[in-house]
Amino acid sequence: VQLQASGGGFVQTGGSLRLSCAASGRTRRMYSMGWFRQAPGKEREFVASITGSAGSTNYVASAKGRFTISRDSSSTLYLQMNGLKPEDTAVYYCAADLTGRTWPDQYDSGRAYDQWGQGTQVTVSS
Numbered sequence: 331v332q333l334q335a336s337g338g339g340f341v342q343t344g345g346s347l348r349l350s351c352a353a354s355g356r357t358r359r360m361y362s363m364g365w366f367r368q369a370p371g372k373e374r375e376f377v378a379s380i381t382g383s384a385g386s387t388n389y390v391a392s393a394k395g396r397f398t399i400s401r402d403s404s405s406t407l408y409l410q411m412n413g414l415k416p417e418d419t420a421v422y423y424c425a426a427d428l429t430g431r432t433w434p435d436q437y438d439s440g441r442a443y444d445q446w447g448q449g450t451q452v453t454v455s456s
Contacts, residue, residue, distance in 0.1 A: 331355040331445050335424045338450030345414050345454070351407040351424030351447050362432040363407045365399060366440055367420035367452075376438035377422070378409060388437050392417075414454045421449040 337349040353360065364379035378389045378399040387399050398410040407424050425443035436442040 331357060331360060331426055331428060333424050333426060333445055333447035335422065335447035335450045338422060338452045340453045340455065341414055342455050343415060346410070346412045347414065347452060349409040349411065349422055349424075349450060349452075353405040353407070353426065357405040359428045360405060361427040361430050362437055362443075363401060363427070364425050364432075364437060364443060365407070365409045365422055366425060367418075367422045368449075369417075369420040372420075374423075374440055375420075376440070379432065379437040380407070381433075381437075390438070411452070414452075416454050416456045419452060419454050421451050423447055423449045 332354045334352045360382055362379050362381045365377040366374050367377050368374040376390055377393055378397055380387050380399045380401050396413040400408045424447040426445045428444040431442040
């Protein structure tokens with residue numbers, strides 16, 4: 331499975347962006363998919379995840395109510411980000427679980443994901 335992230339950009343506070351992550355290859359092997367981010371000088375942080383079966387979602391507290399993760403039938407992953415804040419500035423990475431290690435409660439652990447996209451930069455100005 332290969333992942334290609336896109337959709338990042340530069341926006342002002344309060345603006346919106348929609349990130350996409352196109353999956354190719356043996357996408358039937360994917361279990362959960364997720365978004366992580368890494369700001370300069372900080373560790374990688376979980377943002378959101380969605381399971382492959384029921385479509386159950388999880389979010390980091392700071393993203394709840396502002397971000398929405400979704401996944402379509404072609405295995406493309408999305409992250410709709412509204413009400414962006416300067417603290418959302420980071421490189422955003424999509425990830426796929428190919429072995430089921432995110433179940434039942436490791437969806438927020440980067441080590442549970444097997445494949446990563448290349449990252450897309452999101453910059454929010456104040």
